[in-house]
Amino acid sequence: MEQSRDILKRGVVPNDLIPIAITGAEGFLGWHLRCHFKHATGLASTPVFQTDFVSSESLEQATGSPSVVLHLAGMNRGPESEVYETNIELARKLTAALDLQGIAPTILFANSIHALGDTAFGRSKREASKILENWAKSRGARYVDVILPHLFGEGGRPFYNSGFATFCHQLAKGEAPQIIQDGQLELIHAQRVAARFLELALDGTTSGQVRVEGAPMRVSEALGRLRSLHETYQAGIIPDLSDLLDLDFFNTYRSYLYPEHYPVRMKLHTDARGGLFEAVKSQHGGQAFLSTTHPGITRGRHYHHHKVERFLVVDGEAEIRIRRLFDDEVKVFRVNGAEPSYVDMPTFHTHEITNVGDRDLLTLFWSHEIFDPAHPDTYPEPVILNP
Numbered sequence: 001m002e003q004s005r006d007i008l009k010r011g012v013v014p015n016d017l018i019p020i021a022i023t024g025a026e027g028f029l030g031w032h033l034r035c036h037f038k039h040a041t042g043l044a045s046t047p048v049f050q051t052d053f054v055s056s057e058s059l060e061q062a063t064g065s066p067s068v069v070l071h072l073a074g075m076n077r078g079p080e081s082e083v084y085e086t087n088i089e090l091a092r093k094l095t096a097a098l099d100l101q102g103i104a105p106t107i108l109f110a111n112s113i114h115a116l117g118d119t120a121f122g123r124s125k126r127e128a129s130k131i132l133e134n135w136a137k138s139r140g141a142r143y144v145d146v147i148l149p150h151l152f153g154e155g156g157r158p159f160y161n162s163g164f165a166t167f168c169h170q171l172a173k174g175e176a177p178q179i180i181q182d183g184q185l186e187l188i189h190a191q192r193v194a195a196r197f198l199e200l201a202l203d204g205t206t207s208g209q210v211r212v213e214g215a216p217m218r219v220s221e222a223l224g225r226l227r228s229l230h231e232t233y234q235a236g237i238i239p240d241l242s243d244l245l246d247l248d249f250f251n252t253y254r255s256y257l258y259p260e261h262y263p264v265r266m267k268l269h270t271d272a273r274g275g276l277f278e279a280v281k282s283q284h285g286g287q288a289f290l291s292t293t294h295p296g297i298t299r300g301r302h303y304h305h306h307k308v309e310r311f312l313v314v315d316g317e318a319e320i321r322i323r324r325l326f327d328d329e330v331k332v333f334r335v336n337g338a339e340p341s342y343v344d345m346p347t348f349h350t351h352e353i354t355n356v357g358d359r360d361l362l363t364l365f366w367s368h369e370i371f372d373p374a375h376p377d378t379y380p381e382p383v384i385l386n387p
Contacts, residue, residue: 017044020201021066021105023094024073025049028161029110029190032153033070035305035325035348036194039379042202048073053090059097066103068201069094071132072110077160080120087124091131104139107132108200111147113186142207144200149214153190153248154255154347164252167223171230172256179219187222188214189248191305215245229253238282238308241368247306251347254308258349259322259331263341266312277340279312279364286368290314293353293361300352300383304345307377308368311335312342317357321383322349328385337362350381 020037024030025047037045052062053073063069071094075086098105109132115125129145136143156165164187170177196212229250232239241247266277280288286308293299293316303325311320315337323330325348333343336357345351355361369377 018042018068018202019064019066020045020068020070021048021063022046022070022072023048023053023063023090024071024110027072027074028153028156029151029193030072031155031326032190033072033194033197036191036198038325038381040198043068043198053093056093056096056100059093060100063097063101065101066105068106068108069098070108070110070197070201074110074125074128076121084120084124087121087128088131091128095131095135098135104136104141106142106144106201106204107136108144108146108197110197111145113147113149115147142204144207145209146197146200147209147211148193149186149188149212151190151193152187153252156252158256163219164222164226167226168253168256171226171253172261177223179223182218182220184216184218185222186214186216187245188212189252191248225249226253232283236278236281238280238284238286238368240283241308242284247308247368251306251308254344255346258346259333262343263320263333263335264343265339265341268340279314279340279342280310280366282368284368286366287370288364288366290362290364293318293355293363295355295358295360298352298354299363301350302378302380303350304347304377304379306347309345310342310364310366311345311351311353312340312364312366313337313353314340314362314364316355316359316361318353318361318363319356320351320353322346322351323383323385324349325381330383350383352383 020043022030022033022045025034026049034045034047037043046064048059048062050073052059073090075083109129111125111129114122115129116122133143133145150162152162152164156162158166158169167177193212200206200210225246226249229239229246230253239246239250241250269276291299313335317336320333320335320343321330322345335341353363
């Protein structure tokens with residue numbers, strides 16, 4: 001459950017919730033943590049952005065009075081001297097801001113396996129960790145140095161966050177990815193990391209260094225798996241998603257197709273008897289259902305963490321509206337049954353479908369998994385903000 005920064009400042013966070021500040025909230029991992037925490041129970045999170053680090057005073061105002069700080073803010077690309085100095089300075093500013101408030105919260109630091117190396121980034125992460133650890137010891141606070149492997153996931157910036165993001169971007173654009181060095185990777189989806197951060201934030205006991213483990217593979221294997229998913233999907237087939245890593249790969253890849261790839265028009269086969277189109281072809285299975293929607297009525301207004309979901313209008317006219325979490329822009333797709341086409345919903349995007357015609361709308365919905373009421377992976381969220 002996310003509370004606004006203003007509520008945290010006013011000090012009216014319910015007593016049964018743990019106030020958590022997330023620095024670097026606009027970054028790749030920060031966005032994923034905000035998505036993961038949005039409907040988590042037991043905490044109230046507030047985002048801290050790059051502009052809040054302009055001074056210790058502004059940072060003090062931005063963080064509120066947290067019980068836990070997730071320090072994700074950092075720089076991993078750029079001139080070496082700037083990367084080194086920036087990451088160290090961010091740690092110093094954070095501790096200074098906490099001292100201004102006279103508080104000693106738990107600090108969870110998003111460190112990296114690169115801290116074991118001798119790059120400017122690695123050295124800066126080691127030094128930042130020492131600053132935070134020494135501060136925590138002197139204040140009697142809990143400190144957890146979270147060592148992260150290679151992250152991937154929806155929303156990663158190609159040519160910046162990772163080679164994985166670059167590969168997904170290139171495949172989605174019809175380009176041919178090239179491997180510069182076939183090194184060893186240890187891959188983990190950002191949502192798996194977010195879940196681990198949540199566990200550490202709530203357990204209240206773990207301290208010291210925690211190593212988060214990913215899936216080991218070479219760059220060539222990761223690209224090969226991505227290529228296979230890409231080729232299957234481009235052939236109009238949902239690939240086998242029974243392996244959770246393949247599901248994470250697929251959802252990440254799909255995020256780079258959106259929005260340009262959709263809606264996808266179905267190939268209509270006609271003869272003297274009538275017409276036929278293939279609504280879903282899947283190596284995985286899943287669940288399909290049909291629904292009617294009366295004119296002017298809207299369905300949906302929710303998002304998913306991992307579910308692959310298809311909207312396909314069979315008869316009538318509709319508008320599908322989609323908004324990325326923590327973004328104001330709404331994408332609108334006009335679809336109708338006369339020219340059947342589908343939109344596969346990107347994860348962490350709230351979506352809705354409205355009947356804009358003058359008769360009942362008939363829609364086929366498909367998802368890659370059978371609905372489980374105990375684990376629905378469906379979170380209510382309006383698409384249109386402040387209508």
